[in-house]
Amino acid sequence: MADLLDNPLVQAAVAPFLVAFVVAVCLWRTRLIGLALSAALLMVVGLTIGFSFEVLSGQRKLVLVAIAATLALPVLEFTPLLWRQRARWSAAAAAGVAAVWTVLRVLQQHEAASALAEGSAAAVYMALLVGSTQAVADDMAITAASALGLGLASSTLALFGASALLAQVGGSIAAASGAVLLLLTLLPRPERAPWTLAFPAAIACGLICLLAVFAGMLPWYCILPTLAVPWITRLTAGARLRPAWQANALAVGAALLPVAAGGLAAWLAGAANPV
Amino acid sequence: MFRQTALALACLLPMGAFASAETYVIDPIHSFPNFSVTHLGMSTIYGRFDRMSGKITLDRAAKTGSLEAKVDTGSVTTGDAKHEAGSFAAKAYGPRSRDEHLRSADFFNVAEFPDMSYKSTRFNFNGDTLESIDGTLTLLGVSKPVKLSVTSFKCAPNPFTKKPMCGADAATIIKRTDFGMKTFVPAVSDEVKIVFGVEAYAE
Numbered sequence: 049m050a051d052l053l054d055n056p057l058v059q060a061a062v063a064p065f066l067v068a069f070v071v072a073v074c075l076w077r078t079r080l081i082g083l084a085l086s087a088a089l090l091m092v093v094g095l096t097i098g099f100s101f102e103v104l105s106g107q108r109k110l111v112l113v114a115i116a117a118t119l120a121l122p123v124l125e126f127t128p129l130l131w132r133q134r135a136r137w138s139a140a141a142a143a144g145v146a147a148v149w150t151v152l153r154v155l156q157q158h159e160a161a162s163a164l165a166e167g168s169a170a171a172v173y174m175a176l177l178v179g180s181t182q183a184v185a186d187d188m189a190i191t192a193a194s195a196l197g198l199g200l201a202s203s204t205l206a207l208f209g210a211s212a213l214l215a216q217v218g219g220s221i222a223a224a225s226g227a228v229l230l231l232l233t234l235l236p237r238p239e240r241a242p243w244t245l246a247f248p249a250a251i252a253c254g255l256i257c258l259l260a261v262f263a264g265m266l267p268w269y270c271i272l273p274t275l276a277v278p279w280i281t282r283l284t285a286g287a288r289l290r291p292a293w294q295a296n297a298l299a300v301g302a303a304l305l306p307v308a309a310g311g312l313a314a315w316l317a318g319a320a321n322p323v
Numbered sequence: 324m325f326r327q328t329a330l331a332l333a334c335l336l337p338m339g340a341f342a343s344a345e346t347y348v349i350d351p352i353h354s355f356p357n358f359s360v361t362h363l364g365m366s367t368i369y370g371r372f373d374r375m376s377g378k379i380t381l382d383r384a385a386k387t388g389s390l391e392a393k394v395d396t397g398s399v400t401t402g403d404a405k406h407e408a409g410s411f412a413a414k415a416y417g418p419r420s421r422d423e424h425l426r427s428a429d430f431f432n433v434a435e436f437p438d439m440s441y442k443s444t445r446f447n448f449n450g451d452t453l454e455s456i457d458g459t460l461t462l463l464g465v466s467k468p469v470k471l472s473v474t475s476f477k478c479a480p481n482p483f484t485k486k487p488m489c490g491a492d493a494a495t496i497i498k499r500t501d502f503g504m505k506t507f508v509p510a511v512s513d514e515v516k517i518v519f520g521v522e523a524y525a526e
Contacts, residue, residue: 054509054510096506097505098505100503102465102503103464103465103503105428105432105435105436105463105464105503106428106432106435107428107432153435154434154435157434157437207417207418207419208418208419209427210423210424210427210429211424211427212424212429212506212507213428213506214429259428263427263428263432263434263435264427264428264434265419265423315418318408318418318419
């Protein structure tokens with residue numbers, strides 16, 4: 049069993065998928081299905097990075113922010129409708145602050161003006177990603193497809209940024225989102241769609257992309273296509289395909305377009321820039 | 324007379340102590356920390372850091388000394404610096420080389436922790452021979468006590484420039500997980516052998 053759990057593919061895909069599947073089945077009739085994605089993420093962290101916080105590196109801050117997002121998820125989900133818009137953008141702003149905190153140690157080693165510009169860019173990117181993911185969260189299948197796209201994008205970009213561990217964390221989000229999409233095909237949809245389903249995915253994937261840039265070797269422009277994932281996925285809502293698996297497949301296909309764009313940009317950058 | 328002699332001795336004593344403590348500056352061109360790990364339990368992979376700096380003080384009469392060394396972790400090399408597009412390495416192992424991966428957050432996390440350092444707390448002599456050094460290794464922001472075994476130690480003038488110098492080889496084995504470096508354990512061994520080859524010149 050220990051050998052099995054040491055396998056990177058099991059850590060990044062199989063185990064998170066199974067954990068997310070079980071948690072999502074248990075929470076199917078609640079509005080907390082987003083916790084299935086958190087459970088998968090925390091599982092891969094337990095198997096790889098670990099929960100030691102002796103020295104707060106960027107990776108460990110990512111874990112702390114992911115835990116904070118998990119704790120905040122129920123609070124956000126049950127925010128009264130009247131305050132939801134405010135909660136959505138407050139969460140986005142908090143995510144922006146968390147992004148700066150996560151890459152702070154790298155920023156501290158740069159010139160003040162450069163650090164200010166880079167920190168601001170990181171905060172804006174993160175706030176936009178989290179805000180837009182929440183803004184298009186009215187359909188569960190589309191939201192889950194967005195989360196899958198973000199997971200795959202962050203995993204691919206982390207690999208190009210030279211971090212296998214971050215790629216595994218991104219992979220776990222994609223696998224967990226796949227489990228939710230599978231359940232959406234197999235089970236009747238819950239009466240009320242949760243609007244925080246992709247919240248943990250947006251937080252974790254945004255931070256993975258930023259760490260691939262700040263602590264890795266990824267050019268900054270390669271992560272910009274990830275901002276398009278929620279919006280492109282939402283375009284498929286108009287298709288109204290039946291049965292459900294066709295609609296889900298279309299949403300996933302749409303989510304893969306920005307993933308491919310980011311991956312292609314990273315590949316071209318890697319090929320063009322000798323170290 | 325006795326008072327004058329005592330006064331003279333009292334004045335000379337600290338000067339004598341200063342005279343026997345020598346400071347040496349590490350020569351970065353001839354000093355490298357090397358390391359080795361077991362890969363997949365199959366073979367040993369070797370690497371080294373190209374840049375280090377620091378100072379050594381040595382009082383051979385009092386058998387004391389100190390060592391402060393800083394290693395630029397971004398200078399890590401293992402013989403796999405870059406994967407050219409279309410090369411066998413790029414096709415088989417992806418776009419990033421082993422050296423690039425070692426610099427990433429998975430291993431040395433160079434962007435956040437550009438240095439590792441060693442600061443001695445005690446030089447241990449056996450007769451005139453320096454046998455080991457107790458000290459603290461700081462890697463990835465984590466400081467742990469590490470004892471260096473000195474396998475070779477010699478002080479003499481440089482045969483060409485005649486400038487006083489010392490050279491030493493010191494080795495230790497650490498567990499990288501003690502410093503939070505957990506990636507690919509046990510496929511890439513937890514135990515890392517580090518050998519410091521150091522040459523230093525009198526200041």
